[in-house]
Amino acid sequence: MTDHTALRIAGDRLWSTLTETAQFGAIPGTPRGMCRLTLSEADVAVRRWLIDAATAIGMTVTIDKLGTIHARRPGSEPGLAPIAIGSHLDTQPTGGRFDGILGVLAGLEVVRTLHDAGITTRHPIEVINWTNEEGARFAPAMVASGVFAGEFTLDYALAQTDRDGITLAAALDQAGFAGAAEPGAHALAAHFELHIEQGPVLEAEGIEIGVVNGVQGIRWYDVVVKGQTCHAGTTPMALRRDALQAAARLAVAVDHIGRSDPGRSLSTIGLFQAYPGSRNTAPGEVRLTVDLRHPEVAGLDLMEVTLRDRMAEVERETGCTIALNPVWYSPPVRFDPGVIDAIAGATQRLGYTHRTMPSGAGHDSVYTARVAPTGMIFIPCENGISHNIAENVTPAQATQGANVLLQAVLDYDRRTA
Amino acid sequence: MTDHTALRIAGDRLWSTLTETAQFGAIPGTPRGMCRLTLSEADVAVRRWLIDAATAIGMTVTIDKLGTIHARRPGSEPGLAPIAIGSHLDTQPTGGRFDGILGVLAGLEVVRTLHDAGITTRHPIEVINWTNEEGARFAPAMVASGVFAGEFTLDYALAQTDRDGITLAAALDQAGFAGAAEPGAHALAAHFELHIEQGPVLEAEGIEIGVVNGVQGIRWYDVVVKGQTCHAGTTPMALRRDALQAAARLAVAVDHIGRSDPGRSLSTIGLFQAYPGSRNTAPGEVRLTVDLRHPEVAGLDLMEVTLRDRMAEVERETGCTIALNPVWYSPPVRFDPGVIDAIAGATQRLGYTHRTMPSGAGHDSVYTARVAPTGMIFIPCENGISHNIAENVTPAQATQGANVLLQAVLDYDRRTA
Numbered sequence: 001m002t003d004h005t006a007l008r009i010a011g012d013r014l015w016s017t018l019t020e021t022a023q024f025g026a027i028p029g030t031p032r033g034m035c036r037l038t039l040s041e042a043d044v045a046v047r048r049w050l051i052d053a054a055t056a057i058g059m060t061v062t063i064d065k066l067g068t069i070h071a072r073r074p075g076s077e078p079g080l081a082p083i084a085i086g087s088h089l090d091t092q093p094t095g096g097r098f099d100g101i102l103g104v105l106a107g108l109e110v111v112r113t114l115h116d117a118g119i120t121t122r123h124p125i126e127v128i129n130w131t132n133e134e135g136a137r138f139a140p141a142m143v144a145s146g147v148f149a150g151e152f153t154l155d156y157a158l159a160q161t162d163r164d165g166i167t168l169a170a171a172l173d174q175a176g177f178a179g180a181a182e183p184g185a186h187a188l189a190a191h192f193e194l195h196i197e198q199g200p201v202l203e204a205e206g207i208e209i210g211v212v213n214g215v216q217g218i219r220w221y222d223v224v225v226k227g228q229t230c231h232a233g234t235t236p237m238a239l240r241r242d243a244l245q246a247a248a249r250l251a252v253a254v255d256h257i258g259r260s261d262p263g264r265s266l267s268t269i270g271l272f273q274a275y276p277g278s279r280n281t282a283p284g285e286v287r288l289t290v291d292l293r294h295p296e297v298a299g300l301d302l303m304e305v306t307l308r309d310r311m312a313e314v315e316r317e318t319g320c321t322i323a324l325n326p327v328w329y330s331p332p333v334r335f336d337p338g339v340i341d342a343i344a345g346a347t348q349r350l351g352y353t354h355r356t357m358p359s360g361a362g363h364d365s366v367y368t369a370r371v372a373p374t375g376m377i378f379i380p381c382e383n384g385i386s387h388n389i390a391e392n393v394t395p396a397q398a399t400q401g402a403n404v405l406l407q408a409v410l411d412y413d414r415r416t417a
Numbered sequence: 418m419t420d421h422t423a424l425r426i427a428g429d430r431l432w433s434t435l436t437e438t439a440q441f442g443a444i445p446g447t448p449r450g451m452c453r454l455t456l457s458e459a460d461v462a463v464r465r466w467l468i469d470a471a472t473a474i475g476m477t478v479t480i481d482k483l484g485t486i487h488a489r490r491p492g493s494e495p496g497l498a499p500i501a502i503g504s505h506l507d508t509q510p511t512g513g514r515f516d517g518i519l520g521v522l523a524g525l526e527v528v529r530t531l532h533d534a535g536i537t538t539r540h541p542i543e544v545i546n547w548t549n550e551e552g553a554r555f556a557p558a559m560v561a562s563g564v565f566a567g568e569f570t571l572d573y574a575l576a577q578t579d580r581d582g583i584t585l586a587a588a589l590d591q592a593g594f595a596g597a598a599e600p601g602a603h604a605l606a607a608h609f610e611l612h613i614e615q616g617p618v619l620e621a622e623g624i625e626i627g628v629v630n631g632v633q634g635i636r637w638y639d640v641v642v643k644g645q646t647c648h649a650g651t652t653p654m655a656l657r658r659d660a661l662q663a664a665a666r667l668a669v670a671v672d673h674i675g676r677s678d679p680g681r682s683l684s685t686i687g688l689f690q691a692y693p694g695s696r697n698t699a700p701g702e703v704r705l706t707v708d709l710r711h712p713e714v715a716g717l718d719l720m721e722v723t724l725r726d727r728m729a730e731v732e733r734e735t736g737c738t739i740a741l742n743p744v745w746y747s748p749p750v751r752f753d754p755g756v757i758d759a760i761a762g763a764t765q766r767l768g769y770t771h772r773t774m775p776s777g778a779g780h781d782s783v784y785t786a787r788v789a790p791t792g793m794i795f796i797p798c799e800n801g802i803s804h805n806i807a808e809n810v811t812p813a814q815a816t817q818g819a820n821v822l823l824q825a826v827l828d829y830d831r832r833t834a
């Protein structure tokens with residue numbers, strides 16, 4: 001077998017595809033803003049562009065019943081499942097041109113590079129554009145990879161509606177992307193995903209590549225704090241049961257919980273509403289949300305136990321009652337050691353600075369990890385910003401990420417049956 | 418001069434007037450709820466009722482240019498200014514039948530008692546129904562007593578509009594209550610006001626009468642806390658500038674400031690809004706209000722200094738910025754020692770338990786204190802609740818308050834030129 005460790009993707013060509021395809025859904029008047037909702041005109045246009053680009057280098061395109069595009073380049077060994085390089089081409093309503101898009105177009109660039117070099121891998125290589133990752137048009141997010149992995153049924157996914165009441169099934173029909181293939185019917189040898197970090201860690205630490213070892217678990221709670229509304233001028237402090245004060249103490253406790261396991265635990269209060277909301281009335285009720293994250297189930301469990309302990313303390317201190325209602329749980333995901341090794345090894349050989357890190361956000365790889373060895377590569381993004389028209393990366397960062405992807409796939413292809 | 422210290426009001430009659438006049442503005446389907454907005458049909462009806470009741474016992478009624486009703490019973494010594502017993506008959510949109518109303522109807526009851534007993538005081542006695550105390554239809558609150566005391570000009574008051582754009586001047590004309598007398602043109606020898614406490618202190622301490630020595634000062638602030646919006650899943654705790662966490666720490670500090678001078682200092686955060694308000698985004702901005710109260714200017718000053726110190730600490734701890742904008746100041750009011758003595762002495766002679774206390778809320782007496790010796794009497798109200806259809810007192814409590822009013826007025830009349 002030939003040594004391809006010196007092979008590199010064409011950074012200029014990758015950047016050109018990122019720039020060229022950004023015409024499909026570009027937000028007028030913004031330098032880089034994108035609105036490319038699932039199966040919108042812009043999404044259909046970029047899907048057609050991808051299919052043309054893939055077939056132009058001899059790839060075979062299959063569309064599944066959820067519109068997911070599987071563009072396959074054959075391998076040399078019959079019977080091996082494809083190594084997938086997947087992500088998504090849809091965006092948030094005011095998103096950028098890298099979140100998801102980089103992962104798909106870097107996959108195309110990897111295949112173009114192999115094509116130009118006349119290299120045939122052992123496994124087929126399958127570039128995947130997962131439908132509706134963002135969840136911006138149809139809920140839930142990552143619905144196509146979720147069906148692929150058995151998290152949702154096909155019927156459930158097809159019945160989801162957008163805000164105009166159009167079902168995903170109808171949108172697929174209308175766009176001409178209701179394919180024949182059954183999602184999940186074919187096995188994947190692996191799933192690689194290159195993505196922007198969507199956080200500030202790599203940039204802050206001056207590191208070029210994040211080797212993603214999993215996706216942290218998330219627990220969401222609704223919290224209702226109840227006290228007694230009272231007049232700001234006539235109620236002595238000692239006779240108050242001020243829901244805002246109880247909620248403020250709870251908020252400080254939630255912050256401490258997020259700092260209890262530095263680099264791993266995270267906690268956030270995103271919504272916080274005080275009622276009745278009058279300047280001279282101490283609030284009788286506060287509704288707030290708590291978001292706890294940790295890469296380990298045991299870590300999440302400890303955070304919740306601590307939260308409940310602190311709730312009870314605040315109740316005793318303030319005379320208020322606090323109800324904690326779990327509303328969602330996404331368990332932690334651990335990526336495949338073999339895929340992680342391939343990514344880490346490629347990064348080292350390429351000489352890029354790197355660190356191991358969990359993903360803070362959800363990705364299609366969360367679901368593919370259930371049915372195939374999966375791993376992710378992060379590159380830094382400017383100020384850690386995504387889901388925003390300010391989202392940005394440099395050509396050099398995109399090139400580095402795609403080279404890691406190329407070399408990791410080649411290494412995995414070489415070593416794995 | 419005869420000793421009238423054994424004289425008592427007729428508690429049954431007082432309670433009957435409270436019950437009977439509650440028909441004017443009673444909220445259907447509630448046991449005691451009242452909606453009697455200034456110069457509404459219900460307010461006009463109760464005003465006519467008061468005028469009829471006053472003239473029936475020989476009082477002379479004067480209406481001033483703001484519709485305030487002055488019902489006067491002559492005294493025996495020519496040249497003495499009247500001792501006023503004033504409060505208001507208007508209510509909040511979902512108010513009760515005692516706030517303000519008790520003060521006016523107890524004034525009528527005092528005069529009825531003097532009338533029945535054939536007692537002529539040295540000073541005239543003037544029962545006053547101040548227009549628009551609540552501020553519920555026209556802003557600002559206490560506008561008529563404010564003009565009487567020179568706080569506002571007459572033109573300013575008459576130009577105020579309700580939410581339908583109707584001016585106070587037009588509403589007075591339409592109701593037939595645009596009188597000829599100039600507000601503030603006649604002097605008062607004193608102003609007595611019987612009122613429900615609107616707070617829980619007397620009830621909590623099991624005390625019958627509050628001898629009010631003044632009205633606490635109030636400082637209102639708007640506070641803007643600014644940090645950096647960030648993703649709940651991808652931003653390490655150490656890299657956050659979370660406006661909600663800064664605001665929570667500030668809220669706890671505000672509470673401590675309110676507890677710094679027990680029984681005197683009060684602090685409240687009534688409004689608290691976090692932006693952008695998304696479950697998985699740490700807020701970049703919080704807007705909140707601070708209400709500080711203290712019976713002494715020096716106390717208020719110290720509270721503000723402490724607040725600014727703590728703000729600076731929170732800024733250092735969190736990396737957020739905090740802007741404190743004063744929006745309103747109502748200086749503390751000290752009531753007249755002679756009037757306070759008359760009320761305290763009457764309470765003692767009547768054998769009622771009592772305590773000295775400031776008023777936490779604003780009243781017409783805040784303004785009359787600027788132009789006449791003024792004092793207030795508080796009785797407990799159920800659970801400290803007012804501005805609410807649940808507002809309640811017992812007949813015994815109303816009777817005790819009115820007896821203190823009677824005896825205090827008689828004592829003041831006897832002792833004062």
